[in-house]
Amino acid sequence: MIGITETGVYFPPRIETAKEIAARAEIPEEVIVEKFGLVQKHISDNRIHASDMAIEAARSILEKIDPLSIDVLIYFGSSYKDYMVWTCGTKIVHELGLKNAYAFEIMNVSSCFPIALKVAKDMLVSDPTIHNILLVGGCKEAELVDYQNVRSRFMFNFADGGAAALVQRGSARSRVLGSSILTDGSFHDDVRVVGGGSKHPASLESVQQRLHYLDVKDPKDMKKRLDPVSVNHFVHVVQHALEKSGHSVRDINWLIPLHTKRSMFLELLSRLELNEDRAIYLDHYGHLSALDPCIGLHVGQERRLFRKGDKIVTVSAGTGYTWAATVLEWLES
Template identity: 65%
Template sequence: MIENIGITATGIFFPENIETAKDLELKTGIPEDVIINKFGLYQKHVSNANLHASDMAIEAARPILTKIDPLEIDVIIYFGSPFKDYDVWPCAAKIQHELGAKNAYAFELMNVSSCFPIALKVAKDMLVSDESIRNILLVGGCKESYLIDYENHRSRFMFNFADGGAAALIGRNGKNRPLGSSIITDGSFHDDVKIPAGGSVLHSSGNSIKNRLHYLDVTDPQDMKERLDLVSVPNFVKVVNKAVQKSGYKLEDIDLLLPLHTKKSMHQELLKQLGLPEEQSIYLDHYGHMSALDPCIGLHIAQLKKQLNAGDLVVAVSAGTGYTWAATAIQWG
């Protein structure tokens, strides 16, 4: 029964090293005040060379294991960045092993930055369809700060990419219930953002390294912006509205929005379209963008700030290149 399924616990982890807006000014040539006021970023966490996506995912999950025996976890789903310790490598298996969750099977759910609302839906649906599953651990890591080429003017605007880990335990506790979800994919954006080399189209080689083809690149930034500006906020509003409606609510019932980190103008326009004041959202201006982790991190921060009350309607919403927009509503308490 859906009524028995809820978010039992959350966890987050950030590496110690911090890059400020001033540090980013030196890397990008963009003035510090523009980075803060336009891009909405005061600082972000950046890992060192020895700390990887799987490690940060594991560390985010460890606090949750103080509330549950690892042997009681039945499924582990990695929903984090596809940029992991190694290419073509299942980090979910490492996470299962390191956490001692010997009874859990583990797999990975990949949809870049849109994945947390989707992972909530998948976990809820699995618990509904299989009564033998008691607890599902959603866990993700991100080290995408390492994918930015500050010498590439086409893609360096993604300097808000940061590093960290996030986790959420979904079980049969009857509280903090994931409700309706909505997902939109517009595949016309499939070729706009990618790492050019390393896949089957362009194998890794001396030339691909020399030509810096192992970083994120944008084929035509202006063309993508013109097409994306027309649909981005409208699609955010559509998925939020549909997720809320499928949950038996209206937009005006939303108490808290948990979005991914975007530039400040987009964040403010989304709130305006949804009829929400800024205090009814979590804006990660001291953390940056961490692939699919942002709404999960926002959920944890909201709990720390005591911004959640019993009966609140919370919406996790995100979007990822490709392009997919996703939202899942949560009835808190």
């Protein structure tokens, strides 16, 4: 049995409320709460970075398992890390004392947690010498938000924090079932940080033009192309992952999605014929890149929401655009 046995999270202490976000973005507070679906979010300072938050999220897990028993560490978090062209997974292995683990990173922006679960399961299935895989992620993408740029308004919910999950062979807590992933690369050029890459290296001009923040090339055009397909693709990967797991939409007990605007969240629930009390909506956390479903899973465990036999669907999407879902079965009473 391959499944998640432990999760961990970390959030920096500073909280930014909807009222504060509204003031910075010059948007009414009720819009932030009701449309953006955001009551508050956590913001880090310049003393802590993506790797540090990933490390802190993993520490509670390593209180329950010998660090020397971890075989693999996979970083699945934000690509906005402490440095460019740098692997934070090696730092995390060192700082956590995972002396028997090798590390690598997978990055698919916000869609990556369901994908990381599939990768971890596939590795455990294919290699009998692997027993424990630690998934870790950090996010400091609130720092990439320019509240004066109306083109990037849909990303004003970006927040900071860390999340981790231990995937083990012989799990008695949960079982990782099927996954489904769908990519539509026609959106590859819509959302990006323009400055700092090889096309637009960092310069005085790139800083003056505020090119080092998240931006949307043409919001109206992206919305025109994305709105007709996005929820359909969410539904598709959920349905397909369930089918590959031997189940259907009727079997969903819990939906754990990324944080989106409230209208999209409610539309997805409606399409899946789920009530709001069967999903975990991160309105007190915001959007932390790929970390959202891992955080939602941790929140569900803390609240003791899951029951033996529950089918839990983690689902997310990342700009570019990729939609991904992975199904879990809860095994504990």
